[in-house]
Amino acid sequence: MSKLQPPPVTLLNKYQGPNFLALYSTKVTASGGEAEHARASGIVRAEDGNLDVQLRLPPELGGEGGGTNPEQLFAAAFAACFHGALNLLAARSGIALRGSSVQVSVALGRDPVDGLFALSADVRISLPGVEKGIAEELVRSTERFCPYAKMARNGFNSIVALAT
Secondary structure, X not given: OOOOOOOOHHHHOOOOOOOOOOOOOOOEEEEOHHHOOHHHHOEEEEOOXXXXXXXXXXXXXXXXXXXXXXXXXXXXXXXXXXXXXXXXHHHHOOOOOOOOEEEEEEEEEEOOOOOOEEEEEEEEEEOOOOOHHHHHHHHHHHHHHOHHHHHHHHOOOOOOOOOO
């Protein structure tokens, strides 16, 4: 088996085109499980089988815990994407990152605007050994580049439709 490698820096090349250009697409399905409720007892599976996770409602929301939940999955995806983007931008700038990490805290709460639910995210980046000014510039650049940060800031295209 070959050694795992980071993606090529050429992914940083800007795209000039009139429409969204998908580079990768995946499909994940959530189903209800024992309680017929995805958050309480659901299962999420990716079409390729590489993701197969039992969901459980955390005790803070009245559940028994013992499994992951959508907020943890979102935090994991956000942290992984931001860390990857951070490393790509650092590589392009010739900055060696060693021991870097991205921690994302996601909270589910009540939205004071409509009284329903909303998410908030707190992203903390650790760049040991990188001079503060360079680290701050790299983080700001990554915040503009990372698709999860962009989605959190601007929203994103989402189509919700009944399957036929």
